[in-house]
Amino acid sequence: MKQALDLSYNKYSDVSFEEKERLMEEMKADDRWHHILYGCYECGICVAACPSARFYDFSPRIIAQAAAREDADLLYTLMNDSVWDCSQCFSCDRCPRQNSPGQIITVMREVAVKNGLKTAKEALEGYGRIIYKIMATGSQVSPDMLQPNAFPDWGGHVKEISDNLDVWRKALPPETLHTTETGWYVTDKTIIELYLIWHMTGVMDLIKGVDEGLHMILVDVMEERLEEAGYDDVNFD
Amino acid sequence: MIHLPVLKAVDREFEAKPEEAPKEDIREAVLQLEKEGEWIVPRVPEPFMEVKTKFGRTKKIPVEKTWHHKSCGQCGHIPGYSTSIFWLNRAFGLDYHDPTDQTSCTAWNYYASATSNPEAQAAVAMRNFAAAHEVGYFPIIHCGTSFGHYKEVRQALVHQHDLRRKVKKIMEKLGKPLVMPEEIVHYSEWVMAMKDRIAERQVIDMSHITATVHPACHYHKLVEEDAVYDSEIYGAQRTAIVTGTLQALGINVGDYSTWFDCCGFGFRHILVSRDFSRSFAVQRKIEVMIDEVKPDITVTHDTGCVTTLDQSQFAAKAHGKKVGLPVLADSQVAALAMGAHPYKVLQLHWHNTDNKAFLRKIGIDVEKTWAEFEAETEKIKRGEKQFLTWEDAEK
Amino acid sequence: MAHEKINGCVVVKDLYYAVEDNTWVKVNDDGTVTLGMTDIAQNLAGPILHARAKSAGTERKKGKPIATVESGKWVGPVKSPLSGQITEVNEKLASDAQLINRSPYKDGWVVKMKPEILDEEIKALVTGDAAVEAYKAKIAKDNIKACAQIEGADTYE
Numbered sequence: 001m002k003q004a005l006d007l008s009y010n011k012y013s014d015v016s017f018e019e020k021e022r023l024m025e026e027m028k029a030d031d032r033w034h035h036i037l038y039g040c041y042e043c044g045i046c047v048a049a050c051p052s053a054r055f056y057d058f059s060p061r062i063i064a065q066a067a068a069r070e071d072a073d074l075l076y077t078l079m080n081d082s083v084w085d086c087s088q089c090f091s092c093d094r095c096p097r098q099n100s101p102g103q104i105i106t107v108m109r110e111v112a113v114k115n116g117l118k119t120a121k122e123a124l125e126g127y128g129r130i131i132y133k134i135m136a137t138g139s140q141v142s143p144d145m146l147q148p149n150a151f152p153d154w155g156g157h158v159k160e161i162s163d164n165l166d167v168w169r170k171a172l173p174p175e176t177l178h179t180t181e182t183g184w185y186v187t188d189k190t191i192i193e194l195y196l197i198w199h200m201t202g203v204m205d206l207i208k209g210v211d212e213g214l215h216m217i218l219v220d221v222m223e224e225r226l227e228e229a230g231y232d233d234v235n236f237d
Numbered sequence: 238m239i240h241l242p243v244l245k246a247v248d249r250e251f252e253a254k255p256e257e258a259p260k261e262d263i264r265e266a267v268l269q270l271e272k273e274g275e276w277i278v279p280r281v282p283e284p285f286m287e288v289k290t291k292f293g294r295t296k297k298i299p300v301e302k303t304w305h306h307k308s309c310g311q312c313g314h315i316p317g318y319s320t321s322i323f324w325l326n327r328a329f330g331l332d333y334h335d336p337t338d339q340t341s342c343t344a345w346n347y348y349a350s351a352t353s354n355p356e357a358q359a360a361v362a363m364r365n366f367a368a369a370h371e372v373g374y375f376p377i378i379h380c381g382t383s384f385g386h387y388k389e390v391r392q393a394l395v396h397q398h399d400l401r402r403k404v405k406k407i408m409e410k411l412g413k414p415l416v417m418p419e420e421i422v423h424y425s426e427w428v429m430a431m432k433d434r435i436a437e438r439q440v441i442d443m444s445h446i447t448a449t450v451h452p453a454c455h456y457h458k459l460v461e462e463d464a465v466y467d468s469e470i471y472g473a474q475r476t477a478i479v480t481g482t483l484q485a486l487g488i489n490v491g492d493y494s495t496w497f498d499c500c501g502f503g504f505r506h507i508l509v510s511r512d513f514s515r516s517f518a519v520q521r522k523i524e525v526m527i528d529e530v531k532p533d534i535t536v537t538h539d540t541g542c543v544t545t546l547d548q549s550q551f552a553a554k555a556h557g558k559k560v561g562l563p564v565l566a567d568s569q570v571a572a573l574a575m576g577a578h579p580y581k582v583l584q585l586h587w588h589n590t591d592n593k594a595f596l597r598k599i600g601i602d603v604e605k606t607w608a609e610f611e612a613e614t615e616k617i618k619r620g621e622k623q624f625l626t627w628e629d630a631e632k
Numbered sequence: 633m634a635h636e637k638i639n640g641c642v643v644v645k646d647l648y649y650a651v652e653d654n655t656w657v658k659v660n661d662d663g664t665v666t667l668g669m670t671d672i673a674q675n676l677a678g679p680i681l682h683a684r685a686k687s688a689g690t691e692r693k694k695g696k697p698i699a700t701v702e703s704g705k706w707v708g709p710v711k712s713p714l715s716g717q718i719t720e721v722n723e724k725l726a727s728d729a730q731l732i733n734r735s736p737y738k739d740g741w742v743v744k745m746k747p748e749i750l751d752e753e754i755k756a757l758v759t760g761d762a763a764v765e766a767y768k769a770k771i772a773k774d775n776i777k778a779c780a781q782i783e784g785a786d787t788y789e
Binding site: 093141154157167184186 | 309314458461513630
């Protein structure tokens with residue numbers, strides 16, 4: 001059942017037009033913008049290919065249109081109410097104008113996260129553990145995440161896995177896979193390099209805007225490990 | 238039963254000519270930047286195999302000396318997938334490297350949550366490529382999304398010199414060179430390039446098996462020009478990946494009307510908005526495959542696709558949907574065809590949708606092979622051995 | 633333990649609370665304090681998978697994490713209500729993190745600490761009836777309808 005998207009003008013009337021324009025300018029200032037948007041024919045090929053369009057009241061065409069026409073108000077509404085429906089498959093890259101609505105959405109999401117939009121935080125609720133895992137361990141999902149209460153719709157099979165996890169992981173021929181807390185063994189040096197990358201690229205600030213508690217524990221873990229490795233002067237404040 | 242044949246145009250050759258390609262060959266720019274001293278471009282080690290890509294260009298695929306860029310979702314949740322890739326390399330006595338100096342590409346998080354930025358993403362990619370170069374092996378990518386994402390990163394680093402400059406600085410601080418490999422290779426391209434050698438060593442007859450293929454979106458839609466196409470397969474009108482491999486094993490590949498559709502993985506959706514993923518996977522893919530082809534298995538070549546197609550079928554059953562189609566990766570099918578153990582190597586017990594009927598259909602004694610695996614796990618439980626080793630798996 | 637239940641959520645009266653952060657402090661006779669998570673906190677987290685405390689000897693300022701708690705759907709810090717040095721860690725949590733769900737105020741304690749400036753910082757915490765009132769307000773404001781207890785939880789009658 002599709003929840004209808006409300007695209008009426010000035011839906012977010014509590015936000016000034018100047019603010020909406022500022023955010024649009026932030027999107028346009030992204031290095032990728034001129035490689036992902038060349039104007040929109042309104043042909044709808046992207047919508048036809050889009051899996052999210054079949055399930056949600058979602059249209060990559062409307063997003064590309066709003067971006068091409070530089071409609072700051074509509075872009076603001078879409079950035080709040082629409083962009084998180086995209087499943088990032090890039091089927092829309094078949095656009096005959098060579099636009100990439102999927103990448104336009106990526107840029108819009110980054111702007112939303114960077115500016116701490118409430119709808120961005122809401123969209124990422126329940127996702128915190130994954131961010132913690134990838135940021136702290138360098139591996140996105142781990143075997144010990146296969147818990148029945150995390151994936152109840154995958155059935156009793158998940159319980160079978162979690163009950164046997166320890167032994168089944170040891171019953172894997174590749175030596176790097178004898179792990180339960182990470183997908184594979186990652187060396188300490190590698191993790192430190194990853195932390196330094198997060199530090200140097202400002203990613204931790206993005207996370208602070210999404211979930212302060214998560215940011216706090218990540219910074220704590222990273223600073224401790226960095227200090228142990230001799231990087232006393234790296235802090236994330 | 239409607240059995241849709243895989244058609245090819247009979248009176249016209251649609252031959253892709255590289256000189257008429259609508260998209261640039263990024264490798265030219267990559268090599269040019271090497272000439273200008275911007276980065277190191279490790280070449281595909283010889284001997285290499287050659288495949289054709291969408292616009293008729295030639296792509297080099299290494300045989301060995303490969304650095305295996307592992308997949309989070311595979312290693313975390315479907316480890317038989319990664320195991321089968323390594324098993325194939327070992328079966329051919331190839332020199333490969335399974336690194337611990339490897340991070341996730343982090344693209345799953347990036348596509349799911351946008352809690353990252355192009356600089357971080359590019360730095361993560363470059364760090365991994367540098368790590369491969371440091372040990373003298375050539376990267377081969379296990380995940381379809383890593384592959385697609387790294388192709389995106391390559392475009393960005395070639396065209397945005399500001400980004401390249403920033404990432405180079407980061408690499409310098411890490412004491413690493415800036416490295417961009419000559420080709421970005423997906424493991425399924427290696428499997429396909431090796432298909433005749435694999436077929437030579439096939440010990441299990443699969444000529445009575447019908448399969449549907451699901452091509453990963455991030456493999457052939459994201460940076461479309463760098464995907465394998467073959468004039469003998471679909472008349473080069475669709476990517477030949479996976480189909481080529483299965484046909485070489487004698488499997489009948491059935492066509493279905495939603496071939497081009499995404500599986501519905503969604504990155505964020507599969508974790509926190511799962512009604513979307515499972516509805517899409519079942520209603521647009523699985524049910525259509527079953528209705529139109531009635532295959533024994535569906536085969537794909539990406540972590541997310543295997544996960545979504547396999548796991549979504551459970552909940553759908555409760556809604557009376559037509560499900561029950563086993564999902565395997567191309568490397569698992571290839572390994573199985575060559576005699577790999579279904580549980581010690583393919584690790585099929587991690588898959589959700591029941592695949593025993595398929596195993597029995599190709600003559601595998603499910604009870605016996607499971608007992609063989611359990612005998613090993615019992616030894617581990619009793620403390621008689623620490624791990625199931627390659628030696629145990631290859632017995 | 634003298635206690636009150638608000639919507640099924642237990643508040644033990646003789647403990648001190650940092651209400652917003654949902655942590656409690658027990659002042660021990662030897663000058664140390666024991667710190668833990670409240671019943672509301674364990675309820676919000678759901679069945680806990682991992683609870684990793686900072687090691688003994690770690691200095692912590694008030695508000696900084698003394699432990700990281702992970703459940704199937706959530707990961708977050710246990711923020712220290714006081715400044716001080718961690719003296720002991722509840723070893724049982726390493727193998728049985730759900731102790732926090734079952735017994736948040738007794739067996740599921742997280743760390744013991746030697747507080748730096750207890751007399752000063754304890755003023756910002758509430759206890760007894762004041763704690764109960766503060767939690768009544770928070771439960772109403774946060775719309776917490778009930779606190780679920782997992783199997784084997786302490787009973788407070």
